[in-house]
Amino acid sequence: MSDKVYDVPAAWAHKAYVDDAKYKAMYEASVKDPNAFWAEHGKRIDWFHPFTKVKNTSYDPGHVSIKWFEDGITNVAYNCVDRHLAERGDQVAIIWEGDDPSESKKITYRELSAEVNKFANVLRNRGVEKGDRVTIYLPMIPEAAYAMLACARLGAVHSVVFGGFSPDSLSGRVADCASKCIITADEGLRGGRKVPLKANVDAAINLLPPDSVDHVVVVRRTGAAVDMTPGRDVYYDEAAALVTDECPAEHMNAEDPLFILYTSGSTGKPKGVLHTTGGYLVYASMTHQYVFDYHPGEIYWCTADVGWVTGHSYILYGPLANGATTLMFEGVPNYPSVSRFWEVIDKHQVNIFYTAPTAIRSLMQAGEEPVKKTSRSSLRLLGSVGEPINPEAWEWYHRVVGDNRCPIVDTWWQTETGGILITPLPGAIKLKPGSATLPFFGVVPEVVDAEGKVLSGACEGNLVIADSWPGQMRTVYGDHERFEQTYFSTYPGKYFTGDGCRRDADGYYWITGRVDDVINVSGHRMGTAEVESALVAHPKVSEAAVVGFPHDIKGQGIYAYVTLMAGEEPTEALRKELVAWVRKEIGPIASPDLIQFAPGLPKTRSGKIMRRILRKIAEDQFESLGDTSTLADPGVVDDLISNRQNKR
């Protein structure tokens, strides 16, 4: 942990929306009287019928219910597109930068409006109506934004699935929310490599019962020939040629669902996190404006993929609700060279840049020259998200990328929270490298010990949030009990984040990482249970236990202990086969970094795997294994230690 403090630059304190005094006053007001505070800020979006009720939320065990602005009527696509047309119809809404640096495109708000309306009509012609679920499996192309906004316009609930997930993962997500329509592309393009998206969709549909999916809409990206099933599949451009660019925006209740996004938890299959309309948009747009201190006319770039929540809230919904110019990048940080990010910043004169620590750490390895040879003089603010940022990476980001001039907002939040909860406001809050600093308006963090006792002052424990905010998820799609169980049963009456955290004497929060069986690999959430069930599905594997281990670039790597079926040989070839198997079952992001063949796993006498021990071994902390005397066979530990796999 670093103790260095970076003061708010004077220019920032003067020009930003919020300075220190204003932050304190607004924060105070927001937690003292949330109804009054959010009644005021709820007006930042347009309502067809204004709300009269503001907050109606309960964290009571057995009765968890979250409603915001519940009698208001609005439409998210209307707010992200239509309402800007009068004032900024000709302003660029989306700058699209292709995988290949020679390809880019600018889409104005007026053009965006036409595209979203057309896409909505294409879906409507395929029977998509308010409340229907639509799965979106697209690369980072403008059509991903059009498709999401088209769903919002119709009141359909989108479920975006990251293009790196396998057919198996995709089919599970289609089945869980019973979506009858999938939007995809012929192929994706990343770092010069093609991703067979349409073929993956076909394979996913083959895993489902017949007639599960009625329509597949295929956007042409590379123009590759793909199989098209007559009656079910249609090319988007052909369907769009037949429709008008006018489609009315459905009137949506504030609490009508906007989207489902699947995310990994500590147990079972990924959960469908459900977000609704009014509160989500108010919160996404307000955090986007204040955290990034976004001023009209600025160019804003978030490097996430729309397949993750960061892409939903901070590429699409927050920025567009604010009438911003948002940059959408199809490629990767190291293609065609490790200067790509910085070249794109110069090319499009980006003012605000928001990325993940894993990208910073990997670019750091290439040294300063690939950064320094670019200008980056347009940059004003830097942001970080997805995992704890180590102080070394923070300092490099600040000094090398930001030329010691740009504040860094280290934003802590989750798929479940809809928007940023703990973060500096760049004109108000002094920075400490590695700390997400202080709560956003309306957010009440608490640190609790294992028994749930609320700790005060400087302390370390688990992070909970004591009261609701408008962007909070409302339920797990189709399983409200799981929602209550996962988030509200560990510490009854509070939202449990799953993160550990330290609070220092200045009240600053330092997120220390997950305390449950979720690991964070390159900023991507992965449930260890998911990787385990993929491994044991292999015919040669009898048992598997998966833990995270510290990884220089990825933050955490995936360490798998595998027990083979009797008679199977633990060979190097089998190791490779298992890695390939997991990639096929879940997707490349779940590839184990290290596999250790273990004749036995450490278990209690009742047969429970003691993951604490496996974690310590993976972390090379052999001295602090703790009490191993309760193991059924303490001898397995010595074997595990002597066969510890080394980082490659």
Ligand code: WTA
């Ligand atoms: C981690 C991504 C430290 C954390 C928006 C959280 C962070 C999980 C930070 C959510 C940060 C995210 N500092 N840790 N600034 N941001 N995390 O759902 O463990 O993909 O619980 O949402 O990422 O990941 P998710």
